[in-house]
Amino acid sequence: MDERSNHLLTALIERYIEDGQPVGSKALAGLFKLSPATIRNVMAELEAQGLVHSPHTSAGRVPTPKGYRIFVDRLLAVKSFSTEYSDELSHAFTDNSPSQALNTAATLMSNLTQFAGIVVTPQRSQIFRHIEFIRLSEKRVLLIIVTPEGEVQNRILSVNKNYSEAELMNASNFFNQHFSGKSFQVVKQELAAQLKLLQEDISNLMQATIEYADEYRTDNMLVSGERHLLNISDIASDMNRLKQTFSLFEEKTELMQLLDLSSHSQGVQIYIGGESHLVPLEELAVVTAPYAVDGKIVGSLGVIGPSRMSYDRVIPIVDITARLLSNALSQ
Secondary structure, three states: OOHHHHHHHHHHHHHHHHHOOOEOHHHHHOOOOOOHHHHHHHHHHHHHOOOEEOOOOOOOEEEOHHHHHHHHHHHHHHOOOOOOOHHHHHHHOOOOOHHHHHHHHHHHHHHHHOOEEEEEOOOOOOEOOEEEEEEEEOOEEEEEEEOOOOOEEEEEEEOOOOOOHHHHHHHHHHHHHHHOOOEHHHHHHHHHHHHHHOOHHHHHHHHHHHHHHHHHOOOOEEEEOHHHHHHOHHHHOOHHHHHHHHHHHHHOHHHHHHHHHHHOOOOOEEEEEOOEOOOOOOOEEEEEEEEEEOOEEEEEEEEEEEOOOOHHHHHHHHHHHHHHHHHHHHO
């Protein structure tokens, strides 16, 4: 596009983001020293390129996902961001534990943008420091796993035998003596060769523990403020659209794919519905950024809102939150 088309597209999108109404030639004529006829010609060219379109109820134009993409790419290229919320964001992470910092990040992004804030927590460590089995009842055993970072995970195992406390202690000792400091994948490989040498009863308990390892790997997603989307007319005005939006938070699969992709990218990423297959609704957009611990990317966070959002305001909030969360987790 030439410079004139660029300026007109930018002005149209900014106007549409502000009031949500299709933008006509007369509205743009007041911003530029161009005749309405010239503006209509440029608008027709933008429409031919698939950057804007005319809703059937109005002669005005609204941006398409392709138009939004050009708009946000220009924002990211310039990167002249400033935010009035820097101090508030910085103070929010003071003296937070890791789990508190993750929750703080999701809540802050939601509160500041009035959209939904999401954070994918770091994948749990696959290395364990200590394992303990505790008898709960005849067929139920509590498995306790302690990671090198001090995280404690509990899981109730359903077993086929009434294990005595002595047997469970022997099983705990076996795990800790032979496998402490190793990953569950290594344990699974090494244990396979030793199961035949163990008593059958203890062997079954070992296998039940290894089966838990697959569930133990699951990432967790924190979501805050999805209720804010009920106030977005672009989404809430259509019941099917609203159901599709909230199914994203219930199923989480598509969001996890998107955020996993973000965690392998550098800096802020923007996914716009109708353009990205990872965002199922044209009316939605997701702004994401990865965060790190000691320089190593361990997860990602972001904001889910309407494609008609103030990107120049949302992008720096997501970007700064990711940086502050990285600092908080690295201390």
